[in-house]
Amino acid sequence: MSNKLSNAQIAWRAAQDIENEAYVNLGIGFPEMVAKFQPPGRQAIFHTENGILNFGESPPEGEEDWDLINAGKKAVTLKPGAAFFHHADSFAMVRGGHLDVAILGAYEVAENGDLANWSTGPKGVPAVGGAMDLVHGAKRVAVITDHVTKHGQPKLVKRCSLPLTGVGCVTRIYTSLAVIDIVDQRFVLREKLAGLSLEELQAVTGAELVIAGDIADLVAPEI
Amino acid sequence: MDKTVPDLAAALADIADGMTLMIGGFGGAGAPIELIHALIDRFRATGGPTNLTIVNNNAGNGRIGIAAMIDAGMVAKMICSFPRSADPRAFTEKYLAGQIELELVPQGTLAERIRAGGAGIPAFYTPTSYGTDLAKGKPEAEFDGRMYVQERWLKADVALIKAELADRQGNLTYRKAARNFSPLMAAAAGLTVVQAMRVVEPGAIDPEQVITPGLFVNRIVEIADAQQEEALMRAGVAYS
Numbered sequence: 105m106s107n108k109l110s111n112a113q114i115a116w117r118a119a120q121d122i123e124n125e126a127y128v129n130l131g132i133g134f135p136e137m138v139a140k141f142q143p144p145g146r147q148a149i150f151h152t153e154n155g156i157l158n159f160g161e162s163p164p165e166g167e168e169d170w171d172l173i174n175a176g177k178k179a180v181t182l183k184p185g186a187a188f189f190h191h192a193d194s195f196a197m198v199r200g201g202h203l204d205v206a207i208l209g210a211y212e213v214a215e216n217g218d219l220a221n222w223s224t225g226p227k228g229v230p231a232v233g234g235a236m237d238l239v240h241g242a243k244r245v246a247v248i249t250d251h252v253t254k255h256g257q258p259k260l261v262k263r264c265s266l267p268l269t270g271v272g273c274v275t276r277i278y279t280s281l282a283v284i285d286i287v288d289q290r291f292v293l294r295e296k297l298a299g300l301s302l303e304e305l306q307a308v309t310g311a312e313l314v315i316a317g318d319i320a321d322l323v324a325p326e327i
Numbered sequence: 328m329d330k331t332v333p334d335l336a337a338a339l340a341d342i343a344d345g346m347t348l349m350i351g352g353f354g355g356a357g358a359p360i361e362l363i364h365a366l367i368d369r370f371r372a373t374g375g376p377t378n379l380t381i382v383n384n385n386a387g388n389g390r391i392g393i394a395a396m397i398d399a400g401m402v403a404k405m406i407c408s409f410p411r412s413a414d415p416r417a418f419t420e421k422y423l424a425g426q427i428e429l430e431l432v433p434q435g436t437l438a439e440r441i442r443a444g445g446a447g448i449p450a451f452y453t454p455t456s457y458g459t460d461l462a463k464g465k466p467e468a469e470f471d472g473r474m475y476v477q478e479r480w481l482k483a484d485v486a487l488i489k490a491e492l493a494d495r496q497g498n499l500t501y502r503k504a505a506r507n508f509s510p511l512m513a514a515a516a517g518l519t520v521v522q523a524m525r526v527v528e529p530g531a532i533d534p535e536q537v538i539t540p541g542l543f544v545n546r547i548v549e550i551a552d553a554q555q556e557e558a559l560m561r562a563g564v565a566y567s
Contacts, residue, residue, distance in 0.1 A: 169503065
């Protein structure tokens with residue numbers, strides 16, 4: 105294993121915590137990969153904000169139906185038991201607490217559970233989509249992310265500096281180096297890569313890592 | 328009762344400068360391309376309607392549909408959640424030049440504001456956007472120990488909708504995920520104009536299958552071979 109998990113491996117790790125028959129929303133982009141890594145014997149039901157429950161993977165090229173797309177506007181397919189619904193129903197599922205898990209990307213996550221994942225600042229055209237709804241959407245809101253930015257700066261921070269998506273909403277973070285829960289506004293370390301010392305992990309984390317109980321090795325298959 | 332009209336021009340009659348138009352669709356699914364392009368044709372021929380406010384999840388893609396309306400200079404303001412797309416040039420250029428206004432609304436809040444507009448609910452509270460820049464200036468309140476943001480209803484002068492089936496009384500079905508905002512918009516507009524892939528007689532749609540009841544619909548025009556926005560995009564079509 106290299107010195108950090110790939111995006112696919114982070115997605116695989118997050119997928120291991122999704123229970124059978126859970127109702128799940130995956131954010132656009134990198135989080136969509138989580139669907140590929142469900143453990144054998146488990147079948148989650150995926151929700152997409154634009155109005156489908158129980159959609160499946162993309163059809164082969166040339167067989168797309170562009171009236172059958174997900175929130176990322178990619179063509180998808182339907183599984184048996186799928187349903188269509190309008191946007192008000194879709195976001196009733198989201199805000200009404202009817203989803204079990206939402207897994208989202210992040211620019212920054214703070215130790216108090218605040219998430220910033222929609223805007224990198226005042227430049228350009230702002231766009232929010234369903235991000236602010238989804239953070240209030242699920243019984244469990246998890247983030248998957250590289251542990252640091254492209255420039256090596258911590259993405260797990262004391263307080264977010266970028267515009268917030270939601271306040272105190274994140275409960276678990278899967279990174280390229282560790283699995284961290286947010287408990288009582290603190291980062292509680294659950295798993296870390298075996299080759300990484302606690303000091304090394306703390307050095308790339310922007311707020312204190314709390315140790316409560318055993319720290320398991322973070323392992324993922326080569327994908 | 329027969330709400331069908333003979334052509335697109337008749338369907339779009341009375342749409343005037345300064346109106347607010349809700350346009351159905353999420354990305355290319357459900358975009359009423361023929362209605363939009365016919366409105367652009369009218370603008371080119373007569374100079375109106377212009378100075379429009381458009382409500383849609385997005386702000387156009389490529390050089391067709393809403394993007395072509397923006398290119399034509401018909402749109403003063405967009406109310407949307409995600410003004411980005413595979414090819415967002417039309418909106419981005421005008422926005423960065425200060426030539427178009429943007430009201431950015433979280434997607435679920437946008438849907439609920441439209442629903443409230445159609446349902447006669449002037450305001451509601453939602454957890455969405457609490458503590459963020461998009462809640463600034465809005466009333467907040469605590470309910471059962473949690474904070475919420477007050478949002479106002481959203482109504483429109485006109486809704487432009489794409490349906491799969493319509494009967495002559497206006498009962499509608501939609502195709503797959505092309506439904507998205509359309510049933511909400513149909514209720515929230517003073518004048519709801521529908522382009523349907525097929526118009527059928529009352530009774531031909533099983534009442535159990537009706538998605539939008541005809542009461543919400545004013546005009547129906549049959550466009551049997553309606554184009555799909557994403558398919559047009561991929562074919563490189565431009566209407567600007």
